[in-house]
Amino acid sequence: MPGPRLRVERLGGITYEEGLLLQRQLVERRIAGEIDDTLLLLQHPHVLTLGVKAGAGRSHVLATPDRLRELGVALHETGRGGDVTYHGPGQIVGYPVISLKPDRCDVHRYVRDLEEVMIRVTGSYGFEACRIEGLTGAWVEAEKIGAIGVRIQRWVTSHGFAYNVNTDLDFFKLIVPCGISDRGVTSLRKLTGRDVSIPEVEGRLEATFREIFGY
16 A cells, blocks of 8 residues: 655745644644645744744744844734744744644654754764753754744644754844753854855755654
8 A cells, every 4th residue: 555645845934924824724734634644834024923822932032123123124923832932044944734644643742753853864964863851843952943933633643943054143142942041052154164055955854854753
């Protein structure tokens, strides 16, 4: 029998609102069985997003509203898990809209698998990434290269991961990333000392996602 199928859409740059609307539409269609599992790969304009702990997350926004407006950084509350994070150009955001039924109905396993995707892609560039006990995401030593915040509705996933490729890391100074004050952030550009091809990284993320999730 053929295995499960995955449709991948590389959307380039879209607004956060467009991404939310598209995910809602795809989740409804996936729950109804109208579409195959789908992975969206894209970039957002500068935006800070607050997870379901929005009250706590808002206290981790260090910049004033005036400063955010000056920099052109939007602020959105969202339905994913986690605290506050930053999205922007040069960062690949992955939104998997996949069904975890029948044999992957384990939220912790799903998050670990997303971490593994980013850990392996980082390794493919010659840098060892890892997990840190008690924290989510992919880390290179004490600096986070990939963040995770997910939502699961009737075992269909949305939201997902954000992987720093050529990200301007100064924007993370506007927040306490994910509410973690004693660790930093990194990117492939910081690690390699050069700009890294976004389409190339998207290709590696897609291939690794297919491998780990069995497509």
